[in-house]
Amino acid sequence: MDEAKRVEEGLAGDGQTQLIKEDCQGDLHKKLDRNDGGDRVEDAPEQPMAETAEEQLQVVKQKSKRVATLDAFRGLTIVVMILVDDAGGAYARIDHSPWNGCTLADFVMPFFLFIVGVAIALALKKIPRIKDAIKKIVIRTLKLLFWGILLQGGYSHAPVDLSYGVDMKHIRWCGILQRIALVYFIVALIETLTAKRRPILLEPGHLSIFTAYRWQWMGGFIAFVIYMVTTYALYVPDWSFVAHDQDVPRRYAVKCGMRGHLGPACNAVSYIDRQVWGINHLYSMPVWQRLKACTLSSPNAGPFREDAPTWCLAPFEPEGLLSTISAILSGTIGIHYGHVLIHFKGHSERLKQWVSMGLCLLIIAIILHFTDAIPINKQLYSFSYVCFTAGAAGIVFSAFYIVIDVWGLRMPFLFLEWIGMNAMLVFVMAAQGIFAAFINGWYYKDPQNNLVYWIQKHIFINVWHSERLGTLLYVIFAEIVFWGVVSGVLHKLGIYWKL
Template structure:
């Protein structure tokens, strides 16, 4: 059977009879040595033809690239950076609202977390699925991983867990939240990975020369992303949004508020199609009850931080909104598509310069598109709506950061300073569950003295950080960095030494 590596480079030749035997056949030098020799020769020929046919079938079932490559440390480091950013903005965002999610238009540090997750999921899909030769096995793997993400998403963000502050647990099924971070990752992973698997046989064996050949070779992935883009854009700008109402429970009384809309193509908080789709599909009681738009100046005097509502605040300030909703998750598929493109470049281009040229040029192009769309007010950058300019801007940022990590870690070999990010990236799911979702902190808080506020976690945060630095903001930031992020870095390092990994 031909060497797969040579085959991919266009250097392999079809195998048949040995060279000398083919030469003997051409020269007429194959002689009969005994009776029945002709039959044996005929049988041998049939066996060789059958063997060649089987080998050709096996080659057709091979992935586009089948070769051993060393592990790219940048992948784990980038994944670890994303988890670290999530912990930082979740636990220190209250003290520093500027790094918390943008209340509406614009982009802050927290707004990079979700698209960074989807980007690295896309990169990982390209590398992982090429190692699964059978389509049936790949689909099974994709389905099981999707179900696992959905299960953990609903369990951790559906309202069942009240960690880390509240030691109670349980959720009213009338109020359960169906959407969330892991649910969005599951959807994007399922669609992008399924396209990657089902189009395997439609790709050329060898890339044609040219800068755009990588795009044409994986045209079906980009067609999938384009379909998601079309569905999002048509729905966002053409769907009619009627008036809608909601109920807010205040102690023993319930107040009903009405939001007047009756329009199409609105990109503000009140009457956008993204929120309307979620209200119709999931029901308004199953949406996120504390959206970040509550920190807008129109809603509170404490903007950009959280605070009491203005007396004349619009009614929609109190309404629920799902930041990981259905329509916005459809466009999020495009973030995964851009990530898988970077993975394809990593597979096909072996030179550092060629990889970086592909990555950086695409990132700069996306950045230019995002800036033009945002500053002309055509499509503002908006995480809550997951706008197209937001997809382009965050994908560009992810591409630039990924390229920088690649140069520092895999090209120049500065791996030691980023080891803790690698370790966290190798156990991203574990750190997400224990840290970002506060499960470990809730467990520690369960061992309290006299009062549930008198726990080791609160004592360390107050006496070791806040009181020492005489600043709640600075103390909170240092606590997050040293008592949370550093702790999970050490824990992940220990698990790495033990060979234990639990990724997203």
């Protein structure tokens, strides 16, 4: 398999074959390091020196072994995203937490950013020409921003609404891919610009990996300081908004006039987004609408209470600017795990670094949350949320590494690998509902009379006599398993969608 099609950064692919080839051309007598391919785990026996760069490149491919954990972890994140997006309405407990707390859905975004960081470390560990690397980073960032705005800005109404188009007065500028793009841009840029300071060998000591990449951690620390200072020091004044989803648009006022508030109404995260993007460009259906203060149906969605506070009707951007600055920490922690993969050769050495850091992050998060110092909150992307989700990502990544790459039990996780290798395709077609919208476009007499609804109703909901269970089984088999099979077929054909 061509490495240019296999190594992906988050949702996008980035080949390393050219980097290996240029390295071979520059020094044909250099011995292949056991991690030279970017995601390799074992040394290979020494072979006769190749006479040409092309022959040595072939030797590189033959002697290297890919770390399958990266693809499986990325595939797991996509699978969880599909599950919570399409079954979260039936099972509110797995949907995003309305405010403080952490549910299954709240792990998706930080898991994406974590694996983006890991992939950046591997893809950019050898940079022949910094200008070329920066150019690729900029182009990929722009591609992710474009697709993010197209899919989540309001232009696409998939999968239920067959219409398309967006009023530019209400377009949503932020979203999942936009956040990934900005975090990727900052983390990858730091990694590239500090390439000459990158150590070949680490100094002895457990903390040497941290000091060797101090500039990456410095970038994460700066993001942390900006977020914390702004969150707790910025004054949030009173504000108002117009609710456009009513028969007659009406203006509501929200009383604030405070600093350091971490509730839905008066936090600095939302204030920054209202000032930068404009309130009309924020997400119009925030999850806080499922809070007890807003609806008696909590934690499910339902009609608003008569005495609901005005902010229940207000928009809020869960992928906003200030929270994205905090999200840079998730990418920084991910790139640290990638550095460990590069510099530590033995499985036990890697796992000691990974598991110890993951446990430390979890402990920090739990202490901060249960002492009410900094609650775990996905909507604000709080520091405790960063620690909790990054720690969980580190533990899950380590567990995958043990089972898949150490024990060699790849078969049960092949469908995750296949989805992970074509993550962008599955994200667009399944998680964003583009394929379902295409199928919905072929209906008989009425838009509700289409194949997707027929399968949901007659094969799952009616058979199990339960809308909740039927919806869950439909998501598992008609979406997740289906796209696992499609990804496997595309993998066998060597077809990948990368940015």
